[in-house]
Amino acid sequence: ETGVTQSPTHLIKTRGQQVTLRCSSQSGHNTVSWYQQALGQGPQFIFQYYREEENGRGNFPPRFSGLQFPNYSSELNVNALELDDSALYLCASSLGRLAGSYEQYFGPGTRLTVT
């Protein structure tokens, strides 16, 4: 059984650029959630996808968008990068539409630095 993987592990971008982060969910899991973790803080929920549709969203602007593919892997896209977008981005997969009611399994994260 393969765990949750994320790519890339580290990324440096310039303010105003766009970035795509990728996540492969654990085998058999149909729900993916994305979180942003700023330094010294707990993660903040961005959004989750269930069977290719957005199934909940946190307090993030529309320039944060996502996709989930038929194999349940997922992308997080961020447009018009700002300095405050610098953070660790975590992906978690779980089984079931209500992601919070099931145990979530986390990937190692992507460290994004915006300069």
Added chain:
Amino acid sequence: KQEVTQIPAALSVPEGENLVLNCSFTDSAIYNLQWFRQDPGKGLTSLLLIQSSQREQTSGRLNASLDKSSGRSTLYIAASQPGDSATYLCAVSNYQLIWGAGTKLIIKP
């Protein structure tokens, strides 16, 4: 709005001590509560998950309790070791996880 608080923010203890980390939450309508460990610059490792109908869970030297009525959970670590040094986060869930800011734990040899 659910809010999760972890106290203390940081804790330093000698090796071998038993210790308790605290997590409080404001809304008792949760599916479950999870405790995670995070090493510096790394992702999250799930330690224990307590369903809302449960009172506690145990794994090795770790024991987590849940009191929904008072909005509290504790993580008890027995016989602490330097390898336990990490940040410990709790998260409560309805349809998403709401996180505390974590307790940074240092175990001194």
